[in-house]
Amino acid sequence: xxxxxxxxxxxxxxxxxxxxxxxxxxxxxxxxxxxxxxxxxxxxxxxxxxxxxxxxxxxxxxxxxxxxxxxxxxxxxxxxxxxxxxxxxxxxxxxxxxxxxxxxxxxxxxxxxxxxxxxxxxxxxxxxxxxxxxxxxxxxx
Amino acid sequence: xxxxxxxxxxxxxxxxxxxxxxxxxxxxxxxxxxxxxxxxxxxxxxxxxxxxxxxxxxxxxxxxxxxxxxxxxxxxxxxxxxxxxxxxxxxxxxxxxxxxxxxxxxxxxxxxxxxxxxxxxxxx
Numbered sequence: 001x002x003x004x005x006x007x008x009x010x011x012x013x014x015x016x017x018x019x020x021x022x023x024x025x026x027x028x029x030x031x032x033x034x035x036x037x038x039x040x041x042x043x044x045x046x047x048x049x050x051x052x053x054x055x056x057x058x059x060x061x062x063x064x065x066x067x068x069x070x071x072x073x074x075x076x077x078x079x080x081x082x083x084x085x086x087x088x089x090x091x092x093x094x095x096x097x098x099x100x101x102x103x104x105x106x107x108x109x110x111x112x113x114x115x116x117x118x119x120x121x122x123x124x125x126x127x128x129x130x131x132x133x134x135x136x137x138x139x140x141x
Numbered sequence: 142x143x144x145x146x147x148x149x150x151x152x153x154x155x156x157x158x159x160x161x162x163x164x165x166x167x168x169x170x171x172x173x174x175x176x177x178x179x180x181x182x183x184x185x186x187x188x189x190x191x192x193x194x195x196x197x198x199x200x201x202x203x204x205x206x207x208x209x210x211x212x213x214x215x216x217x218x219x220x221x222x223x224x225x226x227x228x229x230x231x232x233x234x235x236x237x238x239x240x241x242x243x244x245x246x247x248x249x250x251x252x253x254x255x256x257x258x259x260x261x262x263x264x265x
Contacts, residue, residue, distance in 0.1 A: 023164065026157045027196040028150055030203060039203075039211050040196040047165050047192075054167065065168070068181065071191040075215045078260070 006060065008092040008113075013049030015041055017084040036081040042125035043076060046115035049090035061097050061111050063133035072110075072130040079123045088124060091116045095128075105134035146232040148201035153189055155224035161190045178223070186223040194222055194253045198242050201230035202257055205240075210260040212239075220252035228252075 020037045024030070029038055047054070055065040063069065082088070092115045102108035115127040155175075162172040170177035171188040179185045195216050202211065222228055226246045234241040239258035245251050 022160070023196075026160050027193055027200065029196065029200045030208075033208065036210070038196065039199050039214075040192060043192045043195065044164060047167075068169070071218045073215070073217045074192075074195065075213070076211075077213045078211050081210050 004094055004097050006094045008057075008094065009051030010092070011049045011051035011090050012087055013045040013090060013117075014087045015045065015082065015084055020084045032084070035083045035085070037084050039076070039078065039082070041082050042078065042117060042127055043074065045082070045088050045090060045117050045125075046092070046127040046129070049088060049117070050092040050115060051090075052092065057094070057111070057113070057131075058133055060094065061109050061133055063109055063135055067105075067134040067136065069111075069131050069133040072132050074130070075128040077126045079125060082117070082124050086119050088117050088119045091118075099135065102132070102134070105132075107135040109133045109135050145205045146201075146235065148197065148204055148230040149227065150197065151227050153222055153224055153226045153228060155187050158187050158189055158193070158224065161193050165190055165192060183221065183223060186225055189222040189224075189226075191218045191253075194218070194228070194244055195255070197228060198230050198244050198253060198255050201232065201242055202240075202259075205232055205235070206259055209262065212258045212260045214255055214257040216253055216255040218253055220246070220250055222246050222252055 015037055020032055024038050058065045058069055095114050096112040098110045111131045113129045117125040158172045171181055172190055175185045175187055178187050228246050230244045232240050233243050242255045243251050244253040
């Protein structure tokens with residue numbers, strides 16, 4: 001049985017000004033002033049920059065992305081505002097995996113994942129996600 | 142209520158959901174395929190990725206607090222926003238150092254609630 005916490009493969013995320021511009025436009029944000037990126041990029045960098053896809057994350061937890069994992073909550077701590085035109089390093093680990101009955105899914109796995117976003121030795125943000133993954137029973141339901 | 146304490150978007154665009162799904166590397170077809178959304182019980186409109194809803198709330202905070210940087214934001218994802226929805230983000234509590242916010246969709250259904258604190262103002 002896999003033990004937790006489980007470190008995941010590190011990764012990186014490049015955040016350029018054009019991407020920040022497009023993302024701001026997409027979510028109808030005010031334009032950037034200075035070089036600080038939209039704060040949602042802590043979330044984006046964590047998910048996109050981790051060396052493990054959501055599909056693999058589900059698999060590591062004994063679940064399948066085909067069953068429709070959902071995001072329950074997130075916590076983002078900003079240590080330094082993220083800036084555009086930087087490439088960030090992302091370290092991640094699954095901190096906990098808990099099986100619970102679910103009114104919505106019958107049985108579900110609650111997965112907690114922690115990410116650390118840094119650049120050139122400086123911490124920029126810490127992100128914690130709580131995901132709920134439907135768990136198929138042995139009879140496939 | 143102060144207008145700065147409210148942020149709205151009339152008609153969440155389906156086209157931008159595709160952008161966000163690619164940005165987040167999220168293969169879930171409910172964000173791009175109305176038929177897939179229908180099959181999975183979301184009606185025939187595509188579903189906004191959850192982080193986009195959080196971005197809307199961040200927009201509100203930036204607007205209400207004059208772009209002061211966030212120190213921490215905790216969010217609970219309570220429901221789904223679908224294409225065409227009118228969404229509204231509102232500050233439900235406000236102090237000098239932060240507050241709470243709620244994002245609702247058509248009919249007032251709460252889809253996200255967040256608590257946040259802000260970085261200290263320069264010179265404080």
